[in-house]
Amino acid sequence: MSDTYQPDGMEPSIPRLEVRDVTVRFAGLTALDAVGFTVEPGSVHAVIGPNGAGKSTCFNVLSGVYRATSGSVRFGGAELTALPPHRIAELGLARTFQNIALSPRLSVRDNMMLGRHRLTRAGFVAAGLRLPSARREAALHNARVEEIAAFVGLTDRLDAPVGLLPYGVQKRVELARALCMEPKLLMLDEPVAGMNGGERRDMAELVIAVRESLGISILLVEHDMGMVMRLADAVTVLDFGRRIADGPPEKVQNDPEVIRAYLGATSETEEAAS
Numbered sequence: 202m203s204d205t206y207q208p209d210g211m212e213p214s215i216p217r218l219e220v221r222d223v224t225v226r227f228a229g230l231t232a233l234d235a236v237g238f239t240v241e242p243g244s245v246h247a248v249i250g251p252n253g254a255g256k257s258t259c260f261n262v263l264s265g266v267y268r269a270t271s272g273s274v275r276f277g278g279a280e281l282t283a284l285p286p287h288r289i290a291e292l293g294l295a296r297t298f299q300n301i302a303l304s305p306r307l308s309v310r311d312n313m314m315l316g317r318h319r320l321t322r323a324g325f326v327a328a329g330l331r332l333p334s335a336r337r338e339a340a341l342h343n344a345r346v347e348e349i350a351a352f353v354g355l356t357d358r359l360d361a362p363v364g365l366l367p368y369g370v371q372k373r374v375e376l377a378r379a380l381c382m383e384p385k386l387l388m389l390d391e392p393v394a395g396m397n398g399g400e401r402r403d404m405a406e407l408v409i410a411v412r413e414s415l416g417i418s419i420l421l422v423e424h425d426m427g428m429v430m431r432l433a434d435a436v437t438v439l440d441f442g443r444r445i446a447d448g449p450p451e452k453v454q455n456d457p458e459v460i461r462a463y464l465g466a467t468s469e470t471e472e473a474a475s
């Protein structure tokens with residue numbers, strides 16, 4: 202991993218993300234019930250909770266995939282709740298997905314180039330005709346992709362088709378592609394799900410490196426408690442769509458309602474399995 206990676210073309214200021222009273226209803230089911238939290242600039246903020254608590258719904262609202270029934274999400278001066286996903290991405294929110302969402306036949310380089318799409322100025326025609334301006338721009342994007350690949354430790358995989366890479370490396374490519382968007386807020390949906398111990402440690406180190414090198418905010422949904430407690434500056438806990446706790450990890454970890462929600466979830470799972 203290189204430590205020379207620097208922000209590129211970013212405004213120096215990272216906006217605060219303010220989620221206020223967000224409610225999402227699906228035909229009779231309240232997936233999020235007046236949920237609120239704030240992601241401070243440059244912090245790592247985790248959203249945790251038992252299965253079905255509303256974590257993915259929350260991510261989907263922030264990235265514009267789902268529309269909130271009510272409530273507000275502000276990123277600096279911008280209200281996000283009425284915006285489509287590509288506009289939210291343009292404002293500097295980039296995300297990864299719980300299930301890998303890469304093009305498996307394309308190389309790592311091409312998948313990362315797709316992440317640069319919103320930053321590409323040359324029009325379709327100029328690019329198609331290979332005009333000098335478009336070629337110069339492509340070269341700059343390629344150089345940036347190589348820089349980011351070096352940072353996340355993917356240099357020797359750049360030309361490999363993503364589908365042939367081990368799972369842990371594919372998750373790393375997803376994160377690299379999100380970084381290619383030059384985000385101000387990086388949203389990671391279960392970044393270590395399905396990984397073995399070594400891969401988990403590598404990913405945790407990478408998240409720390411992103412925060413330290415770039416100073417961007419990171420919002421994390423994660424089941425791995427060890428990872429959350431180690432990485433997060435602040436934790437929001439959801440249960441049945443409601444926020445039941447919010448604060449620094451050590452405070453949240455000892456909160457009786459949080460312990461009850463997790464123990465309840467465990468005993469229900471055990472009952473279902475028996």
Ligand SMILES: Nc1ncnc2c1ncn2[C@@H]1O[C@H](COP(=O)(O)OP(=O)(O)OP(=O)(O)O)[C@@H](O)[C@H]1O
Pocket residue numbers: 227230231232250251252253254255256257258259
């Ligand atoms: N598109 C949808 N249509 C209907 N119900 C949905 C939809 N998406 C989520 N839900 C419901 O909303 C609730 C919250 O789901 P969500 O996936 O946000 O939880 P989660 O905390 O991410 O769970 P997990 O940890 O299992 O991923 C669940 O009851 C789920 O079934």
